Amino acid sequence: MQNRSLETLACPEFDLAVTLDSGQTFHWEAHGTGFVGTIGEAPLYVEQRGDELLVTKGAAGIARNYFALDHPLDEICRSFPDDAAMSAARDFGRGLRILRQPEWECLAAFITSSMKQVAHIRQMSRAIRERWGQPHRLDDLELFSFPSAVRMAAATEQELRDCALGYRAKNLLATAERVASGAADLHAWRELPDSELRERLCELPGVGAKVANCVMLFAYERLRAFPIDVWIERVLKEKYFPRARKVTAERLRVFCDKYFGEHGGYAQQYLFHHARKATPRGR
DNA sequence: AGCCAGGCGTCCT
DNA sequence: AGGACGCATGGC
Ligand SMILES: [Mg+2]
Numbered sequence: 001m002q003n004r005s006l007e008t009l010a011c012p013e014f015d016l017a018v019t020l021d022s023g024q025t026f027h028w029e030a031h032g033t034g035f036v037g038t039i040g041e042a043p044l045y046v047e048q049r050g051d052e053l054l055v056t057k058g059a060a061g062i063a064r065n066y067f068a069l070d071h072p073l074d075e076i077c078r079s080f081p082d083d084a085a086m087s088a089a090r091d092f093g094r095g096l097r098i099l100r101q102p103e104w105e106c107l108a109a110f111i112t113s114s115m116k117q118v119a120h121i122r123q124m125s126r127a128i129r130e131r132w133g134q135p136h137r138l139d140d141l142e143l144f145s146f147p148s149a150v151r152m153a154a155a156t157e158q159e160l161r162d163c164a165l166g167y168r169a170k171n172l173l174a175t176a177e178r179v180a181s182g183a184a185d186l187h188a189w190r191e192l193p194d195s196e197l198r199e200r201l202c203e204l205p206g207v208g209a210k211v212a213n214c215v216m217l218f219a220y221e222r223l224r225a226f227p228i229d230v231w232i233e234r235v236l237k238e239k240y241f242p243r244a245r246k247v248t249a250e251r252l253r254v255f256c257d258k259y260f261g262e263h264g265g266y267a268q269q270y271l272f273h274h275a276r277k278a279t280p281r282g283r
Numbered sequence: 284a285g286c287c288a289g290g291c292g293t294c295c296t
Numbered sequence: 297a298g299g300a301c302g303c304a305t306g307g308c
Contacts, residue, residue, distance in 0.1 A: 023289055114290035119307060121289080166304030171291080208291050229289035248298065272289075 001032060001045045001056075001139065008052050009060045013073040015095025016048040022273045023118050024099055024218045026109055026125040027146070036143060039066045040102050043136035043143040056138065068097050068221075076223075076263045077270075085239040086267060089274035096273055098266055099218055103186040104179060105146035106219035111172045111206040112165055113214075120164070127163035128152075149179035171206025178204060194222050209253075217265040226256045226264040231275045 020028045020035055028037040034047025034054070039062050046063060047054045055063045064070070073095075080086050112124045125146070132151050133144035153176040160169035178184040184204060189197055197220060201212035209228075216225035228236070233252065240255065241247045260267040 110289075111291095113288090115288055115303085116290095116305075117288045117307065119288095120305070123306085161304090164305060167291090167302090168304080206291065210290060214289065227289065230287085231289070246298095250297080276289095 001034065001047070001054075005057050005139070006045070006054045007057045007060050008054055009064055009069075010051060011048065011053045011067070011069050012051050013095060014048070014053075014067065014069060014097060016046065016053065016067075018093060018096050018273065019067065019099070022093075022096055022269060023276070024214075024269070025101060026118070026122045027129065031141070036138060036141060038136065038143050038145045039063070041134060041136070041145050043138040045138060066100055068100050071097060073097060076266050079261065079263050080267045080270070081259055081261070083239075085235065085271070089270040092278050093270040093273045096270060098221075098223065098269060100221055101219045102146070103215070103219045104149050107175070107186065107201075107204075107207070107215050108146065108152065108172060110211045110214045111175060112168050114168060114206070114211070124163055124165060131159070131163065149176045152176035153180035168206060174205040175207070190220060194224065197222065198225075213265075217269075223263050223265045224257075224261075226253075226260060226268050228252055228256070229272070231272055232268060235271050235275050
């Protein structure tokens with residue numbers, strides 16, 4: 001990227017690379033010494049230099065909001081419970097932030113995510129963007145935004161299967177139709193309290209408790225939402241229920257809501273990142 | 284060459 | 297309420 005096309009903003013307590021590779025967004029790609037991607041319909045280059053971000057000129061405000069640079073990260077991390085597993089994860093993931101993503105693209109991405117590895121979710125995201133997204137020019141690059149629900153609703157199930165969605169294609173299409181018609185008003189749902197927002201999301205095809213919690217956390221800024229996937233379930237059973245034979249999903253849900261507290265979603269993200277990147281199984 | 288993955292919907296006890 | 301099963305795909 002050419003320096004004259006960039007501007008600077010402060011980003012204390014932030015690790016861009018860790019945040020973009022922590023399983024909450026799936027389309028950013030390394031480019032030079034930074035990353036390129038889109039935030040809504042805005043194409044963006046972003047690079048971290050210490051406590052500053054270099055971003056595409058005109059996009060500083062968008063970036064500050066998307067990367068949630070206003071979250072009081074030190075205060076959030078100090079609110080985590082004091083135990084060995086949590087402390088190790090907190091130290092390992094320093095600078096990891098929960099993003100503020102656009103609702104629809106976050107919802108769609110996580111509908112595709114079920115029983116898929118992060119690498120493959122990235123492939124599906126790219127295929128969908130290149131097929132139906134809006135192309136945007138950034139210097140010599142062409143970046144594609146995530147297509148609107150209206151645009152996705154016009155696709156066929158087979159076209160989505162061609163993007164390697166498998167059995168998820170039908171669900172994504174059905175949910176796109178509900179959002180496109182206005183029957184599901186994702187933006188209006190911002191006003192709902194957590195429990196009602198979760199209920200509305202779970203009514204959508206392909207959305208259950210886990211996906212709903214991801215969307216609440218990564219798009220609706222519900223920092224208490226605690227997604228329990230394969231990795232987190234393993235961590236919870238190994239570190240917090242080491243002697244139990246069977247631990248039901250409901251028991252885990254109740255425990256996490258109480259034990260990890262008001263920033264539980266943040267705690268969950270640090271545990272997830274640590275499990276994936278710091279253990280033999282994750283590497 | 285299997286194993287596994289940021290699960291969900293359905294049906295059974 | 298809790299558990300079993302089918303569903304697709306490709307990186308490793
Ligand atoms: Mg649902």
